[in-house]
Amino acid sequence: MQNEQMYIKESQEIYDAIVVGSGVAGGWAAKELCEKGQKTLMIERGRIVEHRKDYIGENKAPWQQEYRTRVDNLLLEQQYKIQQQCYAFKDATKHFFGNDRDLPYNTPKDKPFSWIRANQLGGKSLLWHRQSYRFSDYDFAANSLDGYGNDWPVRYQDIADWYSYVEKHAGISGNADNLPQLPNSDFLPPFEMNSPEKAIKAKLEALFPKRNLIMGRAAHLTKPTELHYSQGRVQCQARNECQAGCSFGAYFSTQSSTLPAAAKTGLLHIAPDSVVHSLIYDEQKNRVVGVRVIDNNDLSQREYFAKVVFLCASTLGSTQILLNSATKTQPKGLANSSGVLGHYLMDHNYNANAGGDVEGFEDEIDRGRRPTGILVPNFYYQPDAKRKFLRGYMLGGSAYRENWQSSQYQDGIGVDFKNKLKQAGKWKFGLYAMGEMLPRFENHVALHPTLKDKWGMPQLDIHCEYSENEKLMMEDAKEQMTVMLEAVGVTNISAKTSDKPPGLAIHEVGTARMGRDPKTSVLNSFNQSHNIPNLFVTDGASFCSTAPQNPSLSFMAFTARAVDYALKEQAAGRL
Amino acid sequence: MSHNQGDKSPQTHNKSRRDFLNKIGLLVGVGTATSLLGGNAISVAMAYTPQQDSTSKAGKLLSQAQLIQLKAICAQVIPKTETLGAAEVDVHGFIDNQLFHCHTTAEQQKVVTLLSNIDKESNAQYQHQFAALTATQQVELLTQIEMGGQSFKQQYRGDFKFLKSLICFGYYTSEVGASQELRYLAVPGGYKGSIPYKKSDADWGSMGLYY
Numbered sequence: 001m002q003n004e005q006m007y008i009k010e011s012q013e014i015y016d017a018i019v020v021g022s023g024v025a026g027g028w029a030a031k032e033l034c035e036k037g038q039k040t041l042m043i044e045r046g047r048i049v050e051h052r053k054d055y056i057g058e059n060k061a062p063w064q065q066e067y068r069t070r071v072d073n074l075l076l077e078q079q080y081k082i083q084q085q086c087y088a089f090k091d092a093t094k095h096f097f098g099n100d101r102d103l104p105y106n107t108p109k110d111k112p113f114s115w116i117r118a119n120q121l122g123g124k125s126l127l128w129h130r131q132s133y134r135f136s137d138y139d140f141a142a143n144s145l146d147g148y149g150n151d152w153p154v155r156y157q158d159i160a161d162w163y164s165y166v167e168k169h170a171g172i173s174g175n176a177d178n179l180p181q182l183p184n185s186d187f188l189p190p191f192e193m194n195s196p197e198k199a200i201k202a203k204l205e206a207l208f209p210k211r212n213l214i215m216g217r218a219a220h221l222t223k224p225t226e227l228h229y230s231q232g233r234v235q236c237q238a239r240n241e242c243q244a245g246c247s248f249g250a251y252f253s254t255q256s257s258t259l260p261a262a263a264k265t266g267l268l269h270i271a272p273d274s275v276v277h278s279l280i281y282d283e284q285k286n287r288v289v290g291v292r293v294i295d296n297n298d299l300s301q302r303e304y305f306a307k308v309v310f311l312c313a314s315t316l317g318s319t320q321i322l323l324n325s326a327t328k329t330q331p332k333g334l335a336n337s338s339g340v341l342g343h344y345l346m347d348h349n350y351n352a353n354a355g356g357d358v359e360g361f362e363d364e365i366d367r368g369r370r371p372t373g374i375l376v377p378n379f380y381y382q383p384d385a386k387r388k389f390l391r392g393y394m395l396g397g398s399a400y401r402e403n404w405q406s407s408q409y410q411d412g413i414g415v416d417f418k419n420k421l422k423q424a425g426k427w428k429f430g431l432y433a434m435g436e437m438l439p440r441f442e443n444h445v446a447l448h449p450t451l452k453d454k455w456g457m458p459q460l461d462i463h464c465e466y467s468e469n470e471k472l473m474m475e476d477a478k479e480q481m482t483v484m485l486e487a488v489g490v491t492n493i494s495a496k497t498s499d500k501p502p503g504l505a506i507h508e509v510g511t512a513r514m515g516r517d518p519k520t521s522v523l524n525s526f527n528q529s530h531n532i533p534n535l536f537v538t539d540g541a542s543f544c545s546t547a548p549q550n551p552s553l554s555f556m557a558f559t560a561r562a563v564d565y566a567l568k569e570q571a572a573g574r575l
Numbered sequence: 576m577s578h579n580q581g582d583k584s585p586q587t588h589n590k591s592r593r594d595f596l597n598k599i600g601l602l603v604g605v606g607t608a609t610s611l612l613g614g615n616a617i618s619v620a621m622a623y624t625p626q627q628d629s630t631s632k633a634g635k636l637l638s639q640a641q642l643i644q645l646k647a648i649c650a651q652v653i654p655k656t657e658t659l660g661a662a663e664v665d666v667h668g669f670i671d672n673q674l675f676h677c678h679t680t681a682e683q684q685k686v687v688t689l690l691s692n693i694d695k696e697s698n699a700q701y702q703h704q705f706a707a708l709t710a711t712q713q714v715e716l717l718t719q720i721e722m723g724g725q726s727f728k729q730q731y732r733g734d735f736k737f738l739k740s741l742i743c744f745g746y747y748t749s750e751v752g753a754s755q756e757l758r759y760l761a762v763p764g765g766y767k768g769s770i771p772y773k774k775s776d777a778d779w780g781s782m783g784l785y786y
């Protein structure tokens with residue numbers, strides 16, 4: 001289909017389905033709906049970003065960048081105060097981050113929450129780090145075992161086939177490690193470990209029976225299949241500049257993977273620059289019939305209509321829309337008879353790291369920039385009352401040779417100094433913790449009673465902080481990393497905890513959770529609103545817990561499963 | 576597609592853009608590649624391009640005299656060898672521009688203060704401004720400053736380390752530093768966990784600047 005026909009502005013048509021958002025979740029919803037014959041309108045608040053053409057930061061060497069990868073102070077101060085806290089915020093990627101000046105939100109002074117956003121076609125799928133891990137039954141059962149949050153209304157067997165389904169399309173590289181807490185995906189070959197990593201793996205696994213060191217699983221085409229080639233995607237070139245966009249289509253993004261598949265059906269339409277303000281709700285029929293939209297640029301209003309609505313506007317984006325869709329009869333927000341909408345906000349906690357020197361291996365080096373690292377999966381997956389905290393964490397990391405960026409701090413100037421910096425430095429090995437965060441009612445978002453953004457959308461008030469449990473977990477991670485690094489022979493170890501606010505792990509989930517009981521949850525086990533049958537929320541808002549794993553692969557699987565269910569329900573006349 | 580030998584120049588000095596186009600051209604066809612990527616060329620033009628002579632007038636932050644002094648410092652910290660040094664690739668001009676746009680006023684002040692302290696010490700010890708000293712004297716003085724020795728305050732050491740980090744950043748992110756002094760792989764073609772390495776091999780100039 002020609003782009004001119006795919007992108008629309010005004011339309012009175014009643015689409016089969018509306019998908020709000022075009023990130024990981026929205027891309028999958030649109031692909032699945034279109035491939036199942038549904039005429040679908042994807043609504044995205046931001047501008048169009050075309051695959052390849054709009055990757056304006058791609059493949060520019062540092063010397064081709066205005067400030068050699070850095071960003072102008074004034075721009076940071078005025079427009080990216082929050083976004084710049086994200087490690088991936090660079091000159092080559094800054095245009096894919098939300099603009100903090102235009103997108104205000106509120107937090108109590110003593111409870112910062114750094115809300116990282118990507119408001120354009122593709123959403124955060126352009127920016128993500130592609131780490132992809134399945135949840136296991138240890139994760140789905142965790143809430144029920146310690147009583148925090150509600151029980152997930154699904155178990156691994158409900159979602160396993162859907163993981164396989166999305167993995168084949170997205171392309172997940174990794175090794176079949178056969179771990180109970182981290183089920184295998186349908187893998188493409190894993191990236192290689194370098195020699196120090198292999199050596200550390202061998203020692204660690206010998207010394208600590210339940211602790212494994214595996215290659216990080218990532219949504220990269222290490223060996224594309226025919227399906228991937230047919231999507232126009234080719235092998236990963238190991239540039240590790242992914243967040244600028246990848247013209248090779250070598251990592252999963254909406255642009256590289258789900259959008260082309262949806263577009264190929266001829267059934268996809270996209271309304272860009274369309275900020276969804278609220279859902280249009282038909283009280284009599286108890287159905288949503290469409291959405292109210294404010295134009296991103298000229299602030300004019302319009303409406304779009306459909307038989308079924310999928311909210312995929314990101315965890316907080318979807319909840320904001322539901323809260324803002326309150327009616328006289330549903331004053332606490334649409335689909336919120338339970339009263340838990342907005343509550344149980346979670347993120348991961350990335351506040352401990354450790355590292356040190358690795359002796360030897362001086363006659364080798366790695367080549368290329370591997371876009372993933374190694375992973376030590378959660379070794380606390382079995383609850384244990386003796387531990388000081390609940391739940392667990394994974395450790396990410398890598399071995400690498402130091403380069404001029406650290407060797408520059410040695411003393412000396414002149415030819416000798418220059419020659420030293422010319423050489424690869426010592427091998428180092430570093431780890432960082434990725435901790436689970438407990439679901440708590442008090443961590444929540446609400447609409448600000450008076451403050452609005454420029455589109456007239458009430459601003460979010462975000463109340464979220466790490467509890468003692470998360471802090472104790474990071475202390476433990478620091479200790480355990482030190483113990484493990486010492487045991488495998490790493491020297492000059494330094495380990496620390498930090499206090500970065502929630503938000504910065506960029507794995508926010510919860511606020512419209514699933515559950516079996518309509519009195520205590522917003523969605524059923526198929527991401528369908530308990531209250532309104534033709535309304536689905538399939539992004540992270542639906543999550544009951546974080547698990548230690550990165551969440552986006554699960555967004556894909558739950559989304560595909562929800563579409564399948566919705567169409568079956570529709571066929572049965574129940575939507 | 577992966578070259579897994581320890582790379583020898585010049586093949587590894589693939590200049591990013593052309594190499595990228597070639598590579599992607601092989602994959603999606605050259606015509607498509609060029610037209611698809613046409614838009615990217617624009618922003619390249621905005622990058623700080625080394626000037627022939629940044630010392631001919633005042634910069635954005637530094638005076639002309641300070642730029643002349645900084646150029647002399649650059650020349651001693653990363654001198655010309657088989658490859659050009661920091662002064663030849665205008666690291667002094669780069670630092671002036673970078674400090675002005677990307678650093679705090681406290682950091683800007685640090686450099687300005689250090690420059691004036693260097694001249695102060697230079698005048699006291701050699702009765703000349705730093706830029707007028709012989710190369711041997713310059714090295715001697717900068718070494719003293721870096722070591723924070725007797726007559727020098729510990730603050731000099733910290734300030735100098737900061738300036739040195741700016742010089743290194745400016746040099747190793749320049750085209751010469753990243754792709755001639757070091758080996759720059761724009762499109763590695765894949766990841767190899769281990770290839771042979773000898774001390775005489777240049778390090779990768781393309782590591783660690785991204786994520």
Ligand SMILES: Cc1cc2nc3c(=O)[nH]c(=O)nc-3n(C[C@H](O)[C@H](O)[C@H](O)COP(=O)(O)OP(=O)(O)OC[C@H]3O[C@@H](n4cnc5c(N)ncnc54)[C@H](O)[C@@H]3O)c2cc1C
Nearest residue numbers: 021023024025045119123124128129130131276317550552
């Ligand atoms: C630097 C970085 C690294 C990450 N690394 C990983 C990782 O390794 N693994 C992992 O699993 N996850 C990772 N994540 C998180 C991951 O990116 C997100 O979990 C995922 O992309 C979220 O998908 P989504 O579709 O729910 O939301 P988004 O991708 O945010 O998409 C939501 C879309 O909805 C649009 N929208 C919002 N509100 C409205 C509205 N009112 N009207 C219309 N449209 C609207 C937005 O503009 C956006 O395009 C990372 C994120 C970042 C930023």
